[in-house]
Structures are given as C-alpha cells and as structure tokens.
Amino acid sequence: MKVKRYNVVLFLIISFFILINYLVWSFFTIRVLPQDGTIVGDLARMSYRSDIIDGRMSIDGIENKFFNYSDEHPEIDLIVIGDSFSNGGGGGRYYQDMIASTYNINVINLQPIGEANPIETVLVLLQTDEFQEWKPKYILLQSVERFTVERFSTEPNWNIGVNDHRIQSLFSREYIRNVPEQFFINIANFKYAVANLLYHFDDNAYISDAYIVDIKEELFTSASPSKLSFYFGDIDAVGLASDSAISNLNNQLNELSRILEEKGVKLIFMPTVDKLNLYGPYISDNRYPVSSFFEKLREEDQDYYFLDTKHVLSNALESGVKDVYFSDGTHWSNMGRELVVKELGRVLD
Numbered sequence: 001m002k003v004k005r006y007n008v009v010l011f012l013i014i015s016f017f018i019l020i021n022y023l024v025w026s027f028f029t030i031r032v033l034p035q036d037g038t039i040v041g042d043l044a045r046m047s048y049r050s051d052i053i054d055g056r057m058s059i060d061g062i063e064n065k066f067f068n069y070s071d072e073h074p075e076i077d078l079i080v081i082g083d084s085f086s087n088g089g090g091g092g093r094y095y096q097d098m099i100a101s102t103y104n105i106n107v108i109n110l111q112p113i114g115e116a117n118p119i120e121t122v123l124v125l126l127q128t129d130e131f132q133e134w135k136p137k138y139i140l141l142q143s144v145e146r147f148t149v150e151r152f153s154t155e156p157n158w159n160i161g162v163n164d165h166r167i168q169s170l171f172s173r174e175y176i177r178n179v180p181e182q183f184f185i186n187i188a189n190f191k192y193a194v195a196n197l198l199y200h201f202d203d204n205a206y207i208s209d210a211y212i213v214d215i216k217e218e219l220f221t222s223a224s225p226s227k228l229s230f231y232f233g234d235i236d237a238v239g240l241a242s243d244s245a246i247s248n249l250n251n252q253l254n255e256l257s258r259i260l261e262e263k264g265v266k267l268i269f270m271p272t273v274d275k276l277n278l279y280g281p282y283i284s285d286n287r288y289p290v291s292s293f294f295e296k297l298r299e300e301d302q303d304y305y306f307l308d309t310k311h312v313l314s315n316a317l318e319s320g321v322k323d324v325y326f327s328d329g330t331h332w333s334n335m336g337r338e339l340v341v342k343e344l345g346r347v348l349d
Contacts, residue, residue, distance in 0.1 A: 017185075024189040025182075032192070033182055039091030041329020043229040046210035048195040051224040054327045074254065076134035077105035078348075081112055081121055082142030085272045085331060095337040102341055103348050108134070119156040119256050127162045127265065138348070139260060140268040141253075143329075144294055146237035148271050152249045211235075211276075214284040219317065220327035228283060231330050234276035234291075241293040250300040254302060254334070257304040267304040268342070268347060271297070272332070275325050278313055305347045312343045 030048040032040055044053050079095050080086050086109060088094050100107045113121045118141055125131050125139075143151055182188065198205035203213050209232045218225035257267040277291040294310040313324050313332070316339050324336045332340070 021185040021189050024192065025186070029186075029189050029192045035182065041091075041229075041326045041331070043210045043231065043330060044229075044328035046172075047199065047205070047208055047212060047229065048192040049199065049212060049229070049328075050212075052212065052220075052222050052227055052229050052328045054220070054222050054323065054329075054333070065308055075106065076108045076136045078107045078138045079125070079136045080107060080109045080140045080142065081118060081125075082140070083147070085144055086142045087111075089329075089331045091326075093334055093337065095341055098337055098341040099344060099348075103345065105348065115151075117154055117252075118151055118254055120160050122235070122256060122260075123156065123158065124162055126259070126290050131347055136265055138266045140270055142270045142272060144272045145274040145277060145291070146231070146233045148293070149237070149240040149245045149249065152252055153245065155251060158255075209233075215279065216284055217280040217282055219274040219279065219282060219322055219324075221323055222327040224327075225322075227327070228275075228279050229328060230274070230276040230279070234274040234287060237274065237293075237322055238289040238291045241291060241296060243296060246254060246293070246296040247300065250297065250302060254301075254303040266347065267343070268307060269304050270307040270309060270344075273310040273313060273331055277302070278310060278317070278325065282317070307340065307343060307347075309340055312339050 028050065029048070031053065031272050032044050034040055037093055040053055044050065077097065080097075083089075086094075086096070094109070096107045096109050099105065110119055110121075110125070113124060122139060122141070162295075195205050195208060199208075204211045210229055211232060212227055212229045215226050215228045220227070253267065253269055260267050271293070273294065274291065276288060277293070280286060281286065281289060294308060297306065298308065313336055316324050316335075321335060323333045324339070325331065326333050
C-alpha cells in the first residue's frame with residue numbers, strides 16, 4: 001500500500017513538473033528563445049526579458065546585393081572586414097547591402113583572421129591573387145568599440161606572410177551563428193522566472209551579462225520604450241581607452257593607410273559605438289562610467305577616413321529618432337545602419 005501511494009505521489013510530482021515547464025515555456029520562455037526563425041536580440045536572450053524584444057525578420061529571407069567570397073563577382077570597389085556588426089548581427093539588412101544599393105558599387109565582405117590584430121588581416125589580403133584581381137578602391141575596417149582597444153593592443157606583424165590557414169580564414173564564406181533548438185523542459189524556464197524577479201532589484205539581476213536601466217525618454221518602440229538594455233562589456237571597456245592606447249591605435253591605422261595608399265586604396269576605419277556610450281546621456285540617475293574613446297580619437301591626426309559612428313548616431317537621438325539600436329540587442333537597427341551608410345557617402349567617390 002505504501003509503495004502504491006509513493007508511486008502516485010511520484011507520478012503527481014513528475015506530472016506537475018512537466019506541466020509547469022510546458023506552461024512556462026509555451027507562454028513565456030519561448031518569447032526570448034523562439035524556435036521559428038524569428039530574430040530576438042542577444043540582450044533579450046541573456047536577460048530573459050520579453051518586454052524589451054524588438055521583433056524582426058531573419059536576414060535569411062533577404063537577397064543581399066553585396067558579395068561573399070565564393071560568389072561570382074567582378075572587380076570590387078569596397079572590401080569590408082569586421083565583426084558581428086558586419087556579418088548581420090542582430091538581424092535585418094546588412095549595411096554592406098545598403099552601401100551597394102545606395103552608391104551602386106561592388107562590395108565584398110571578408111572574415112578577419114582569428115583573434116589577431118585586424119591590421120594583419122589586411123596585410124595578408126594584400127598578398128593574395130584575389131586582391132590583385134579585384135583592384136579595390138577602399139578597405140573598410142569595422143570594430144565594435146568595446147573590443148577595439150584590445151584588438152589593436154598588440155603591434156601587428158607588418159611582415160606577416162601567407163599560409164593556407166590564414167587564406168582559409170580570410171576567404172571563409174560567411175559568419176556562422178548557431179541557435180540551438182530547445183525542448184520545452186529545460187533550465188531556461190527556471191532562468192526566465194528568476195531573472196524576471198531579480199531585475200526588479202538590480203540592473204543586471206545580480207549575475208546577468210545584460211543590464212537593463214530606465215532612461216529619461218522613450219527611445220524605442222518595444223513594449224518598454226523607456227528601458228535601455230546594454231552589455232556588461234560596455235562597462236568594462238571604458239577604462240581601456242587610455243590616451244596611450246588610442247594614440248597607439250591611431251598610429252597603427254596611419255601606417256596601414258600609408259601602405260594602402262601606395263596601392264591606390266583608401267582606408268576607412270569605422271569603430272561602432274557601444275550602446276552604453278551612445279545612450280548613456282539618457283540614463284536616469286546614471287551611475288555608469290562614461291567612455292571617452294571617440295572623443296580621444298577625434299583629437300588624433302588621422303591619415304585615414306574616420307567614420308565617427310558616435311557623432312552620427314548621437315545626432316539622430318538628439319533629433320528624436322527612435323530605435324537607432326535594437327531595443328533587445330547590442331547591434332544597431334536598420335535605421336542606425338542607414339544613418340551610418342549615408343555618412344559613408346562623404347568618402348566614397
């Protein structure tokens with residue numbers, strides 16, 4: 001009799017566990033971890049906050065007007081080398097697609113070589129047959145602000161050679177993003193419940209990589225238009241932008257620009273402003289450090305074209321433009337991309 005009662009109790013506990021997981025997954029967790037191809041920003045996935053989601057389509061359904069390496073392509077006007085901002089991060093249109101469409105030029109997107117200084121990627125490219133065939137007019141180096149100082153902190157190997165591994169990395173077809181499939185019984189359901197409770201008491205729910213704070217204006221069109229989400233790395237990177245680090249970065253870019261000019265190529269450097277840096281002035285009772293990365297770089301003597309994304313996008317915010325960045329992610333939106341591409345027209349012939 002006791003065994004039977006035990007089995008009944010165990011069955012009820014298991015059934016309750018399954019039911020709770022099913023309900024939480026079906027009505028809540030699946031919003032931040034969708035399985036239908038819908039794009040949800042990285043910060044919403046980290047925080048499990050569905051109220052900041054900016055629903056948007058996958059980039060898979062959009063025909064790109066720029067080239068990846070394995071595509072058939074003619075001579076190339078602009079070569080882009082960057083990080084997730086240059087590889088469709090956040091969803092929506094590639095800014096390279098906007099460049100190609102707006103200025104009627106041929107654009108190709110290449111991948112950086114591992115974690116090395118991005119300048120080394122360009123130096124390897126210059127030694128390839130492809131570079132000679134393409135005859136590019138411009139090379140655009142893009143790097144998100146929080147990683148820029150670190151990426152350029154080491155002196156590049158100006159005499160770097162070419163090998164099979166470097167060639168394969170450079171001419172990889174595309175940037176790969178893996179979104180794992182989820183069964184409805186998973187730890188994410190527990191995390192969703194806990195995170196949505198703890199965010200009421202702390203900006204990053206004490207342990208999350210995603211911060212969510214109040215802002216003074218409604219700068220987004222999500223369900224929480226006056227909430228700003230940003231990545232913890234934006235905070236950590238502020239202290240890295242020392243005078244010497246920025247000067248070193250600028251000197252490296254000037255040297256690269258000199259090398260490219262000898263080959264008839266113009267260098268464009270596009271550091272992409274961190275979300276915290278861009279929206280910081282709008283945070284209510286802001287207690288977070290203020291980045292001076294762009295301000296210091298503006299003071300340097302540049303022999304390359306510096307596309308100041310902070311200046312461009314800050315002006316847009318001051319003009320009342322909403323959704324410059326996705327409300328639920330670390331990446332800029334189609335609106336932000338369009339503004340930057342318009343600014344790029346200043347340097348493109």
